């Protein structure tokens with residue numbers, strides 16, 4: 210085995226807008242196709258590291274891609290070590306700051322570097338991290354739904370073995386929230402974990418009022434009732450909530466998680482790989498969650514999340530939302546409601562014909 214790591218030759222970056230099997234309606238807007246930036250870290254040794262960034266809107270695809278292309282020249286000739294590159298970027302962008310599109314781009318690049326590193330060693334990333342590719346409990350993640358029209362798809366989720374279902378609520382009246390939750394609980398029966406997500410749409414008093422009325426439906430968690438940055442508002446709600454509070458997908462880097470946990474914002478955390486600093490950031494953030502004994506779920510990025518949850522203390526749920534399926538050579542399989550990491554690296558190859566078909570150049 211070589212002791213010299215491959216060096217980065219270039220970053221190849223492509224933007225796509227890929228159809229989603231289920232459009233995602235939330236209380237603060239809808240997503241009907243997944244805007245993704247695909248990153249290929251090309252090395253001089255025939256290894257290519259891959260990852261994707263979910264941009265939420267096509268408006269940011271070109272800026273993220275352009276930024277990555279710009280730093281491609283700066284990192285050419287450097288090794289694929291994710292930790293060394295994270296150290297460089299921390300210095301390089303300290304004055305500008307890491308949040309927002311820069312943070313997303315660097316997090317995606319970090320994941321692609323880990324993928325390359327796994328491929329160098331011929332193992333899944335989870336093994337590089339000292340873990341094993343164990344099968345993980347996943348919940349099927351829905352947007353706002355209509356319990357009558359969507360009953361067949363919910364039943365399909367149960368037939369696939371999912372033991373947890375998340376739905377989005379809010380964006381309408383409290384009465385509609387209660388009716389939706391009651392109807393979905395009725396479809397699922399008593400033994401399936403049911404989570405709800407307000408997508409940051411409420412005020413603190415309104416969240417307290419609504420959550421109290423949802424207490425009868427054995428909800429597993431209520432996610433982001435108020436804006437994510439309002440960690441003290443989350444803490445106020447948590448103080449009186451009969452249902453555990455979940456948050457984390459909008460915390461930036463491990464420091465963001467540390468501040469939220471210090472404020473007592475939630476009972477559960479669910480960091481997002483693209484906002485927490487990629488796999489390197491996830492590993493650092495996990496120490497904070499572990500010392501606070503908080504269960505950790507993942508947010509999006511199912512392929513990479515399957516590698517980091519097995520090495521996470523108090524791992525909870527993997528959120529199953531298969532945004533990238535249409536451009537992957539082989540989508541990640543669900544078996545009896547569970548998913549398992551695959552390799553080498555993060556185990557993702559592009560379906561190049563689909564990448565071409567869904568290419569976004571706006």
Ligand SMILES: [Mg+2]
Nearest residue numbers: 406432433458
């Ligand atoms: Mg959410």
